[in-house]
Amino acid sequence: MTTNFHRMVPIRHTGILRPLCLLTLMGLVCLSVLGIPAVRTVSAEGPLTIFFYSSEANINNYKALKMEFDNYLSKAGPYEFQPFSDIATFEGQIRKGSGHLLLLSSWHFSRIQQDLSLKPVMVGIRDGEMFQKRVLVTGPGSGGTDSMGSGPVASASNVQHTRSVLKEMLENDQKAASVRILTVPKDVDALMSVGFEMAKAAVTTENALKNLENLDPVLFKRIRTLAESRPSLLLILAAPTDGAAELEGLIRSVREMPDDPTGLNALKMLDLDGWKTIDPSDTPELEG
Amino acid sequence: MTQCTIKLSVFTLISLFFFSLSVGGGQALGAEEGPRVLLLNSNAGVGKYKAVQESFAETLANPLLNVDMGLGEPRIGKLRGFDPDLIYCIGAKAYSYAIRNFPREDIVFSSIINWLRLPVSGKTYGVSNELPVRMPLMMYRYIFPEIKTIGILYSRQYTEEWFEKTRAQAEELGITVIGQQVSKRNGTIAALDELSPKVEALWLIPDPLVMPEKESLYRILETSDARQLPVFSYHDAFALFGAVLIVSVDDPTIGRQAAGIAMDLLSGKSLADRIQFPAGSSITLNMKKIDAYGLEYNKNALSAVNNIIK
Numbered sequence: 001m002t003t004n005f006h007r008m009v010p011i012r013h014t015g016i017l018r019p020l021c022l023l024t025l026m027g028l029v030c031l032s033v034l035g036i037p038a039v040r041t042v043s044a045e046g047p048l049t050i051f052f053y054s055s056e057a058n059i060n061n062y063k064a065l066k067m068e069f070d071n072y073l074s075k076a077g078p079y080e081f082q083p084f085s086d087i088a089t090f091e092g093q094i095r096k097g098s099g100h101l102l103l104l105s106s107w108h109f110s111r112i113q114q115d116l117s118l119k120p121v122m123v124g125i126r127d128g129e130m131f132q133k134r135v136l137v138t139g140p141g142s143g144g145t146d147s148m149g150s151g152p153v154a155s156a157s158n159v160q161h162t163r164s165v166l167k168e169m170l171e172n173d174q175k176a177a178s179v180r181i182l183t184v185p186k187d188v189d190a191l192m193s194v195g196f197e198m199a200k201a202a203v204t205t206e207n208a209l210k211n212l213e214n215l216d217p218v219l220f221k222r223i224r225t226l227a228e229s230r231p232s233l234l235l236i237l238a239a240p241t242d243g244a245a246e247l248e249g250l251i252r253s254v255r256e257m258p259d260d261p262t263g264l265n266a267l268k269m270l271d272l273d274g275w276k277t278i279d280p281s282d283t284p285e286l287e288g
Numbered sequence: 289m290t291q292c293t294i295k296l297s298v299f300t301l302i303s304l305f306f307f308s309l310s311v312g313g314g315q316a317l318g319a320e321e322g323p324r325v326l327l328l329n330s331n332a333g334v335g336k337y338k339a340v341q342e343s344f345a346e347t348l349a350n351p352l353l354n355v356d357m358g359l360g361e362p363r364i365g366k367l368r369g370f371d372p373d374l375i376y377c378i379g380a381k382a383y384s385y386a387i388r389n390f391p392r393e394d395i396v397f398s399s400i401i402n403w404l405r406l407p408v409s410g411k412t413y414g415v416s417n418e419l420p421v422r423m424p425l426m427m428y429r430y431i432f433p434e435i436k437t438i439g440i441l442y443s444r445q446y447t448e449e450w451f452e453k454t455r456a457q458a459e460e461l462g463i464t465v466i467g468q469q470v471s472k473r474n475g476t477i478a479a480l481d482e483l484s485p486k487v488e489a490l491w492l493i494p495d496p497l498v499m500p501e502k503e504s505l506y507r508i509l510e511t512s513d514a515r516q517l518p519v520f521s522y523h524d525a526f527a528l529f530g531a532v533l534i535v536s537v538d539d540p541t542i543g544r545q546a547a548g549i550a551m552d553l554l555s556g557k558s559l560a561d562r563i564q565f566p567a568g569s570s571i572t573l574n575m576k577k578i579d580a581y582g583l584e585y586n587k588n589a590l591s592a593v594n595n596i597i598k
Contacts, residue, residue, distance in 0.1 A: 057591075061594045061596070063595070064594070064595055064596040067596070067598065068596070150557075152548050154567060180551070182541075182544060182548060182567060183541070183544060184541055184568045185538050185541060185569065186569070186592050188426070188430075188569075189541070189567060189568045189569055192420065192422070192423055192567070192569075195420075195422075196422075197560070197561060197564075198545065198565055198566075199567065211430075215429055216422065216426050216460075218461075264587070265587065265590060268590040268591060269590045269591055270591060271588075271591035273588075
């Protein structure tokens with residue numbers, strides 16, 4: 001008590017501080033009534049987040065991607081975007097709670113759907129299409145799939161996904177498992193690697209090949225397609241089975257991305273231009 | 289009885305300690321089997337070199353001795369004691385040291401600007417630091433499809449041959465490349481004055497006569513900026529000074545590629561191409577300048593962009 005009293009003495013003698021203290025006190029009261037509870041709710045539970053990891057594209061523009069998504073999402077509510085470069089950290093983060101959506105490849109989704117109790121919400125679309133095919137291509141003078149063991153196969157997907165696609169396309173588990181994979185940043189890099197013989201072959205998308213045809217018809221003519229995969233869905237937006245109610249607002253914001261210039265730019269960075277709600281008829285594609 | 293128990297516990301603990309040591313040692317030995325690789329890094333403090341080193345080490349499973357030459361030139365006796373089967377050199381300083389001191393071992397290099405200026409032996413392999421010229425041309429076309437005429441400042445001494453090849457390749461992609469020769473050390477801005485009215489963008493290349501010092505770079509960028517002439521270039525840092533589009537090499541890919549070459553050599557494979565182009569590219573787009581100059585760009589190309597400056 002005494003100590004408190006002595007501490008108060010200087011304040012009582014400093015005239016200018018008294019109104020200041022009163023003002024601060026009133027301000028704090030107002031804040032506690034008006035603003036603080038809302039702020040506290042968000043900071044205690046954290047903003048609702050979209051976790052992103054793509055096994056199908058060696059995306060390394062995380063900073064730009066986060067900036068663009070956050071710019072768009074923050075306009076709609078306490079939402080944020082969190083990309084991951086590492087699959088284990090991504091999956092570890094999913095296990096920690098249910099206040100998030102996930103953006104991941106359909107291949108990855110079908111592998112973890114049951115284990116992590118996830119449900120698909122929407123699928124990305126590009127030029128009105130929600131499916132894509134992978135292709136195995138090779139350069140001039142290649143001996144086809146037989147010569148594949150003598151050099152690397154370039155791919156912008158992670159090694160695990162590339163081997164899985166190769167397994168399907170080559171119908172030869174041993175070859176798919178033994179071939180050396182050279183991970184490159186983009187599909188166009190994989191195609192250039194074949195064109196300039198840094199790689200014997202490349203796993204890329206049909207869309208990237210079509211793009212090359214427009215950009216460099218000369219190089220395109222030198223590239224030969226050896227095999228193609230079954231169609232697979234583009235990126236999937238998924239939610240925990242027990243988390244959808246609180247995530248409705250965030251799902252709505254994601255759905256409306258193509259209608260907003262910032263949202264559309266963010267989608268374009270993922271090579272998408274819209275979303276489609278998942279139909280039950282799409283489900284077999286997600287059962288891997 | 290108690291004393292006996294204590295003795296038994298101490299004995300058990302000591303036994304467990306030695307057992308764990310032997311298991312640990314065995315595992316370490318197992319992981320370090322195979323041909324040995326000596327990694328010489330010209331300066332591990334340089335971010336680009338560090339990124340290359342990390343991806344190389346992640347890809348290669350062989351025993352590896354890392355040496356940072358940024359701390360000074362290492363004593364050769366110590367390195368020979370490691371008895372390496374292959375030397376991997378990051379940067380010119382490391383390569384020059386290796387070629388002097390390891391004449392019998394295979395040497396793989398990377399991250400050297402213009403490697404052709406350095407001596408090579410029959411045991412030299414590597415990844416060049418220059419992308420195939422089609423790559424930047426293709427990205428220019430992809431991101432700025434409206435830009436059809438690009439200017440290049442070059443010198444007869446250093447880049448004339450490269451310029452002629454580039455012009456021919458650009459034609460195939462529907463881009464007209466117009467060159468302006470710089471013939472003396474202080475002639476860059478005069479050449480730029482001559483060139484800029486004829487072109488829609490400037491492609492800045494690493495020519496020592498065009499850019500003999502940092503000041504020249506700043507002056508080129510300032511002059512181009514005043515004329516709202518977009519500058520395309522090869523080094524990420526230039527974007528911070530106003531370049532619009534940078535197409536550079538992707539350093540982690542270089543490390544993976546070099547590791548692939550090392551694995552092939554160590555397993556006795558013969559390589560068709562001793563020096564490879566880098567297989568990965570990194571794209572930086574300066575949106576501030578795009579907005580300031582009112583440039584049209586292809587939004588569908590954004591998925592190929594690694595860094596956006598806003």
